[in-house]
Amino acid sequence: MFLKGKRFLIAGLANKHSIANGIASAMHSQGAELAFSYQSERLHKNVSKLAEEYNSDLLVECDVSSDKSIEQMYHAIAKTWDKFDGLIHSIGFAPGNELDGNYLDAATREGFQIAHDISSYSFTALAKGAKPYLNENSALLTLSYLGAQQSLPNYNVMGLAKASLEANVRFLAAAMGRDQIRVNGISAGPIKTLAASGVKNFRKMLSSYADRAPLGRTVTTEEVGNVAAFLCSNLASGITGEICYVDGGFNTAALSVNEYEDR
Ligand SMILES: NC(=O)c1ccc[n+]([C@@H]2O[C@H](COP(=O)([O-])OP(=O)(O)OC[C@H]3O[C@@H](n4cnc5c(N)ncnc54)[C@H](O)[C@@H]3O)[C@@H](O)[C@H]2O)c1
DSSP states (O other), rough: OOOOOOOOEEEEETTTSSSSHHHHHHHHTTEEEEEEEESSSSHHHHHHHHHHHTTTOOOEEEOOOOOHHHHHHHHHHTTTTTTEEEEOOOOOOOGGGSSOOOOHHHOOOHHHHHHHHHHHIHHHHHHHHHHHGGGEEEEEEEOOOOOGGGGGTTTHHHHHHHHHHHHHHHHHHHHHHGGGGGGEEEOOOOOOTTTTSSSSTTTHHHHHHHSSSTTTSOOOOOHHHHHHHHSSSSSGGTOSSOOHHHHHHHOOSSSSSHHHHOO
């Protein structure tokens, strides 16, 4: 129970398939007390049902595109928690037409701005709002993807937004480190979720992924959750500014072993 006595806000739970759900489950198993924020009223029922499983009834609506909404969320949380120990940012978005086809053809100024605002700046905005309420030894965590480092078909502007998000992790780590607040990211392998289904041909990506990954398979939200729980715990007290890959080793392998094995 290495998170016993700690309180975390999880932002980005939409349904049971969400990476945020794997993270909530792992953190709850390790004894953490959890609060949840959800994007809009539409998600309230789903999120409150899941939150019940984690013994939480601290749920607040927050659209991260609005500073006012973020401020209201922290005020609402402060009525129950005077301080807490960190947050999980499991949020990403780009307009659907940006994630389909040739990057140069699909890219627009508006889509670029939205993707970077919701998928990267919102992490800074949540960190800024949380700062007065954070205990010493708090930890912030976000979710990235390999598209931050390498090009991939259809991922397009989300790759640029994730590159910005990974830089965000390093700059926030430097900005908050002297207050003993750590900031890290997990670069997760592809998992079938609502957000992922917005990327054209995502299923195809999953199968070629399993073939090249050294573990020969994709990863689960539980596996991502376990690493999230570790990174947010005092076991990881010396780690900040890092992007930790939970991807079955995919990013370390240039080719699939299957194709070059002597059989
Ligand atoms: N699924 C994958 O293959 C994969 C891989 C690596 C990284 N990620 C990242 O993991 C994170 C979680 O995504 P997921 O795959 O669990 O999908 P998901 O659809 O379950 O979660 C995405 C969340 O973002 C929230 N969101 C979007 N716009 C928002 C806004 N304006 N305000 C507040 N919340 C908003 C949605 O409500 C949803 O809860 C994202 O950052 C995603 O890019 C996903």
